[in-house]
Amino acid sequence: MDLPVISNAPVAAEGGGCASSGCGSAPDALAHLPDEIRAKVQDHPCYSEDAHHYFARMHVAVAPACNIQCNYCNRKYDCSNESRPGVVSELLTPDQALKKIKAVAAEIPQMTVLGIAGPGDPLANPGRTFETFRMLSEQTPDIKLCVSTNGLNLPQYADEIAKHNIDHVTITINCVDPEIGAKIYPWIYWNNKRIRGVEGARILIEQQQKGLEALTSRGILVKVNSVLIPGVNDEHLKEVSKIVKAKGAFLHNVMPLIAEAEHGTYYGLMAQRGPTDEELQALQDECAGDMSMMRHCRQCRADAVGLLGEDRGDEFTMDKIDVMDVDYEAAMVRRKAVHDDIINKLESERAAKAAKVPVHLSIAADTRPVLMAVAGKNGVVAEHFGHAREFLIYEASPEGVRFISHRKTELYCAGLDTCGDGGVAAEDEPESVLERNIRTLSGCEVVLCSKIGFEPWGMLEAAGIQPNGEHAMEPIEDAVMAVYKEMYDAGKLAVPGQARQVA
Template sequence: MESGRCGGTGELEEISRHPCYNEEAHRYFARMHLPVAPACNIQCRYCNRKFDCVNESRPGVVSEVLTPEQAAQKAVGVAAQLMQLSVVGIAGPGDPLANADRTFETFRKVRSRVPDVSLCLSTNGLTLMEHLDDIEELGIRHVTITINAIDPDIGSDIYSWVYDSGIRYEGREAAELLISRQLAGLKALCERGVLCKVNSVLIPGVNDTHLPAVSRTVKSLGAAIHNVTPLIVAPGSPYEQEGRRAPRPKELHALQEICGGEGMKIMRHCRQCRADAIGLLGQDRSADFTWEKIEQAPPLNPEAREQLQASLEEKVRQRMNRRRDRESRPSDDTQASRVMTTVAVASRGAGKVNLHFGHAQEFMIYESDGEVLKFIGIRKVQSYCHGRADCNGDKEETLREICSILKDCQVLLCSGIGDHPRKTLQCCGITPLVRKGDAEALILESAKYSNYFQNTPISKG
């Protein structure tokens, strides 16, 4: 079997509407997580059970745990109103396969009532081998496995315990059991043609130098994509008590570059979503879909859904083709003299610069020399203002934190910005540009100007 399979024609069709597997699709297609799985069979040292935390870290937080019937009702109501909903997944708040009956009952109900959505499962992989037939029978085509280590000695620093078949394992023994099950499950799923994404939490001082080996191993077993995410330390967790820190953006980017350097497809647009998230990545709308709104939802209209999604899929294909065209262009003699400009983009989605600086809770980071464009990743921030259009507040601490997070960026694109944050960013070497429109075109334009000024000699006369 060919390893690192993502990229074939059939596979591209399967990810064309999946926002997590396809960087371009996440601008247009929405996903929905159904929180039906409260129990977990492992204890990660970055997790705190009081916060209903899934093995993938803080994303496990949910507002309420649903029954399978409630989950199916909510899926129908959301699909009827959110026409770009293309994926329904179960990711917690515990481990879905530690709650296998609830998980698979939910999937069966969703499959019968909203047949046009793709089903997606996230798991720590401990009991994956027991459920291969269920996954195949239900047509679950996308499975994410969180694999933080392939060395039990390193794993013993990540997992406090593993509970399997009535026995609690600790230390190296626990890690060895979990890792062996994860790798066996990944291999078996890939052999059955299921598209697998591997998530790995980057933990500085624990597995930071080890994750390239994890990436090589999962690629050899057939994983389609590797998602290296930054550690989020849950309040009250062992890691918080030990004083563990989250990785810095440059550390995450450097490791992603290493893991992707040997041909592994790397996910860079992950938002580390909650287990009850709804909407586009980075734009959680779960609060919009109350039970009152679900009950008032219009009947499901499969024809209208397919018409809209087909048009969105065409936009995804066009963006992918443009990116391939840019990447395949032969280099010219001046390329060596071009300087890569790092650009931060404030966006509500759809590939547009359409968000005010003060309202941004994340920035999309790109590098470009005016010809080539490369997506680097997502950087989350605390929004500078809450509701005020001019954002000329006195939130100096928040503004300093944003400047620190974006300190390697030369340009920031947004739809608006107040005078005070504008001046502060400029003092930090970041040029805010107020623009609206297609993000890629604006990034290339700003990078060309940056290259021009950096390569134009200053006149002496």
């Protein structure tokens, strides 16, 4: 079966027409997908911005071995390819993994997706990885299975993957040029030898491309992840994007390099910098085109449990699971009820969105877009400015509202009556936490939150960012559009935004 190629061109909504599902106040990020693929991904927390508020995922760390070295990974801790640096707390055997998955599925019925993502490369651990998948296909048929890989062993396992009803595979592809590859991968283990430099990268690239074709020709959904490494593969990723989409990848997810000296990675130790938020966004726009499906990606750890952005792994350590007695047949009945409820809720939300006359239609088509930062939770403007651990960045334009990214902040407010010294830099620090957080929001013109203190209000205004606490508990996309409309009506969008040149 041939999977359709997704181009960078915007979905057809020109000529006054309106793609049926792509025309809410928020353009449906999945609207461009053929029905068959959309049905597979619309309830998947990693692929659907809507779904990730309700459905949860988990990874099990059954795959410790790796067959390549990436310069952004340090095996002394963990692999940052698909999982954030930090020790995987517990490596599991396939039997332990099965037990943990059943316990989580019973306890968190919203958990619909199980991935094997490391901490090494799942396909460099074929015995442990496929034993886990085999047991899951038999015993937990209501859980979707995913696997991610560096692609080196992918061609030889494509048939095995197809056998286990694994419908999503993620391949990390950072380059298609071996010269660039040699700057990312110092060596690979191939045919019983360690192969270094350009030759190693050439083999890896060849296997990744063969593997990608092998999967798409078998009708398996493939997402491609790329790590954006400024000065190494940034320009090159545009070419990678074209090639992987032409070969049938349904999604290209560009993630920022995470490199700090204390992680002990080659890039961290050699002071290779990661991309700025603006650089990442510009490249994501270029590579993803209209596909904003992965902007909520949180680069989860290889043993993450729960909703995206949360980790409930501590509730399910082996000592706790050992004393749990799970009746999975009974759990499946409960899970079905919970899933049906969520799907009904999602469908009615989608229908309500489609039925409303979109506000954005009353805004002139040549009006400039505005970036807004939102302190949100579960899809609504819900957090106090000082309590937000991350801000969700949205872009409002005459075409609607789209989610762009999330930016992490440091917590400066401890929940006391006053915000303590958050606004004041410690003697040995050039900037206060609050100042750093405000810098994180560069490019944004508005901050939406449920409440905000007097001091940050003044500092935000001074930085050219308008705080807004008037939309507490409203759905984020409605609130963003309402503020955009107010700015438009007040004539504020006729002048270039102060912050806009960096966006």
